[in-house]
Amino acid sequence: MRVRFDHVSAALGGREVLRDVDIEIRPGRFLGLVGPNGSGKSTLLRTLYRTVAPSSGRVLLDERDVWRTDRRAVARTVAVMTQETSTEFDLTVLDAVLLARVPFQRGFGRDTDADLDLAWTALERVGATDVADRPIGRLSGGQRQRVMLARALAADAPVLVLDEPTNHLDIAFQLELMRIAAGLDRTIIAALHDLNLAATHCDDIAVLDGGRLVATGTPAEALTPRVVEDVFGVAVDQLTHPRTGRPVLVFDHPPQTRQDPTDRRDEINA
Amino acid sequence: MIDLTVDNDYQVRLSSRGLRCRVIGLLMVVRPQSSAPSVDGDRRAHVRRSRVVQRVTVAVLGVAILVMLVVSGSVGTVEVGFVDAARIAVGHLVPNMPWMSDGSLTVLQDQAVWQFRLPRALLAGLAGAGLALAGAIMQVIVRNPLAEPYLLGVSSGAGVGAVLVITLGSAAVGGLPLGVAAFAGALVASACVALAARHRGVLSPTRMILSGVALGSLFSAVTSYLTLTTEAQNVFSVLFFLLGSVSAASMGSLVVPAVAFAVACVVVGLRTRAMNALLTGDESATALGVDVNRLRAVLLVTSALLTGSIVSVSGGIGFVGLVIPHVARILVGADHRRMLPVAVLGGAVFLMLADLLSRTVAAPAEVPIGILTAVVGAPFFLWLMRRDTASRAGLDR
Numbered sequence: 001m002r003v004r005f006d007h008v009s010a011a012l013g014g015r016e017v018l019r020d021v022d023i024e025i026r027p028g029r030f031l032g033l034v035g036p037n038g039s040g041k042s043t044l045l046r047t048l049y050r051t052v053a054p055s056s057g058r059v060l061l062d063e064r065d066v067w068r069t070d071r072r073a074v075a076r077t078v079a080v081m082t083q084e085t086s087t088e089f090d091l092t093v094l095d096a097v098l099l100a101r102v103p104f105q106r107g108f109g110r111d112t113d114a115d116l117d118l119a120w121t122a123l124e125r126v127g128a129t130d131v132a133d134r135p136i137g138r139l140s141g142g143q144r145q146r147v148m149l150a151r152a153l154a155a156d157a158p159v160l161v162l163d164e165p166t167n168h169l170d171i172a173f174q175l176e177l178m179r180i181a182a183g184l185d186r187t188i189i190a191a192l193h194d195l196n197l198a199a200t201h202c203d204d205i206a207v208l209d210g211g212r213l214v215a216t217g218t219p220a221e222a223l224t225p226r227v228v229e230d231v232f233g234v235a236v237d238q239l240t241h242p243r244t245g246r247p248v249l250v251f252d253h254p255p256q257t258r259q260d261p262t263d264r265r266d267e268i269n270a
Numbered sequence: 271m272i273d274l275t276v277d278n279d280y281q282v283r284l285s286s287r288g289l290r291c292r293v294i295g296l297l298m299v300v301r302p303q304s305s306a307p308s309v310d311g312d313r314r315a316h317v318r319r320s321r322v323v324q325r326v327t328v329a330v331l332g333v334a335i336l337v338m339l340v341v342s343g344s345v346g347t348v349e350v351g352f353v354d355a356a357r358i359a360v361g362h363l364v365p366n367m368p369w370m371s372d373g374s375l376t377v378l379q380d381q382a383v384w385q386f387r388l389p390r391a392l393l394a395g396l397a398g399a400g401l402a403l404a405g406a407i408m409q410v411i412v413r414n415p416l417a418e419p420y421l422l423g424v425s426s427g428a429g430v431g432a433v434l435v436i437t438l439g440s441a442a443v444g445g446l447p448l449g450v451a452a453f454a455g456a457l458v459a460s461a462c463v464a465l466a467a468r469h470r471g472v473l474s475p476t477r478m479i480l481s482g483v484a485l486g487s488l489f490s491a492v493t494s495y496l497t498l499t500t501e502a503q504n505v506f507s508v509l510f511f512l513l514g515s516v517s518a519a520s521m522g523s524l525v526v527p528a529v530a531f532a533v534a535c536v537v538v539g540l541r542t543r544a545m546n547a548l549l550t551g552d553e554s555a556t557a558l559g560v561d562v563n564r565l566r567a568v569l570l571v572t573s574a575l576l577t578g579s580i581v582s583v584s585g586g587i588g589f590v591g592l593v594i595p596h597v598a599r600i601l602v603g604a605d606h607r608r609m610l611p612v613a614v615l616g617g618a619v620f621l622m623l624a625d626l627l628s629r630t631v632a633a634p635a636e637v638p639i640g641i642l643t644a645v646v647g648a649p650f651f652l653w654l655m656r657r658d659t660a661s662r663a664g665l666d667r
Binding site for chain 1 (some may be wrong): 409414519544546549550551557559561607
């Protein structure tokens with residue numbers, strides 16, 4: 001399914017946090033959304049899963065305007081892995097994953113065998129079947145992220161939204177999560193902080209800064225050292241991965257605050 | 271027969287020997303058996319486990335309600351045996367039962383059971399079930415384990431209504447009888463709290479809790495002032511209402527709370543999955559297609575009407591609405607589809623037991639039921655809370 005942010009602007013508490021953002025994600029593509037904290041990544045995602053209404057512009061799923069479609073229908077199309085989950089009252093892991101089926105069910109809401117199969121398959125995929133009976137609150141942060149990913153997968157929806165999915169994850173599962181996501185035949189939008197992780201796994205990258213879209217394209221086109229320096233205000237160098245041959249970005253303090261007397265940046269760049 | 275064995279990870283297996291479990295009091299407690307952790311690959315076993323525990327608990331509670339009705343019907347100054355109490359109840363419900371006309375039961379026995387003991391046992395059960403349901407609703411609305419049915423000032427509002435009638439006479443509130451004045455007070459209070467908590471069209475949990483506490487104090491202050499300035503004889507009536515009592519129950523007084531409870535069961539029953547989604551947070555519930563604001567509003571109105579209708583008949587019985595939902599979560603987990611039936615039945619059994627004790631422990635005098643719920647309930651709850659199983663209700667944080 002095609003997702004299109006059509007000149008979307010949004011305001012939170014009177015402050016404009018998105019300005020005229022125009023992005024199209026073609027069916028089956030994996031878009032990485034990067035940008036500094038507060039650049040509007042999460043807000044942009046929220047306009048897609050009906051949590052923040054755009055002040056102008058439209059969010060389209062194929063040709064349907066998300067904000068003119070029944071919210072349950074949107075929830076059946078867009079599965080979301082949100083950043084935080086409340087665990088004041090604990091559901092078991094399996095029950096938490098089964099919540100993905102809420103928008104598909106009617107009446108008193110008994111889980112069908114098909115629901116259970118989807119939930120169980122999702123748990124297998126993230127390697128969390130062994131904790132299926134545990135309360136979510138007793139899991140480690142990383143295990144909880146796995147379960148949240150499993151919930152998003154169990155929805156079996158054509159569009160997947162991941163809001164900073166690699167938070168709390170060790171490097172092995174960060175890579176595994178990105179590999180799982182990249183291997184799905186779904187349209188995926190993920191807000192990510194790790195630029196190299198985004199560059200190696202996403203088909204496309206969109207860079208947000210101060211609520212505006214400042215760069216978009218393939219990772220090589222969008223994540224140039226120049227763009228990253230401008231947007232994040234850090235010094236950036238591009239190396240070549242010794243094994244894969246892919247470009248890798250490395251970061252340092254910006255020049256005016258740098259205190260390292262052994263800086264050899266000029267020599268290298270020359 | 272089913273065999274139910276449980277290891278330390280609370281994984282339950284079924285086989286075909288006897289049902290192995292321990293029944294303590296009225297609640298089934300599953301005893302851990304082996305220490306070896308087991309990973310069960312079969313998803314169906316996970317589901318069956320939770321279903322079996324829940325069904326056994328519901329069945330035990332259902333039987334307990336019937337037992338409590340018969341025992342309540344039989345206990346008291348007029349002697350009636352268990353069998354006769356059951357016969358009287360059945361005889362009134364099913365026409366042409368032979369024992370109703372063959373002279374084996376006295377008129378006094380019939381009156382004691384059908385007009386006094388059964389109505390109050392039923393009201394106790396209804397109030398317990400309703401308050402437990404309302405408590406579970408409030409806890410999910412504000413996503414806070416300390417929430418209870420009276421959080422939004424329902425009991426303090428009802429208190430003002432009732433105390434106005436008791437101290438100034440029903441002319442002061444336009445000729446409304448005490449029950450109606452209490453109901454009106456409850457609804458006015460909830461409406462005030464909801465209006466005060468509403469901000470930009472959104473009911474936020476924290477605002478609800480804080481405005482409930484603030485307005486609750488205000489209403490309680492009014493009640494205290496009216497109580498202190500009235501004649502001494504009225505003070506007992508006021509205390510009696512505030513502590514709660516089911517002693518004045520008649521079959522007729524059951525109607526309004528029964529209807530409110532039935533309606534609430536349907537409204538909530540259709541929303542158990544949305545309520546589960548709400549447990550994980552507003553944003554994640556929204557992403558699951560739940561209209562969070564509307565769900566909160568519907569549940570809030572349901573809870574206020576249900577609690578108001580109960581308080582107007584039985585006064586402000588405390589403890590049940592706060593604690594029974596937690597007991598249900600400890601026993602069967604937080605999923606509302608499993609937890610609500612256990613909470614409702616458990617609340618009924620608990621208040622029926624408390625009522626039975628309230629009229630027997632100091633007979634012929636009566637101990638207010640609100641005192642007994644706390645005296646009996648607090649130690650039981652603390653015991654349950656300190657068990658290892660309690661952590662699955664989220665009590666370890």
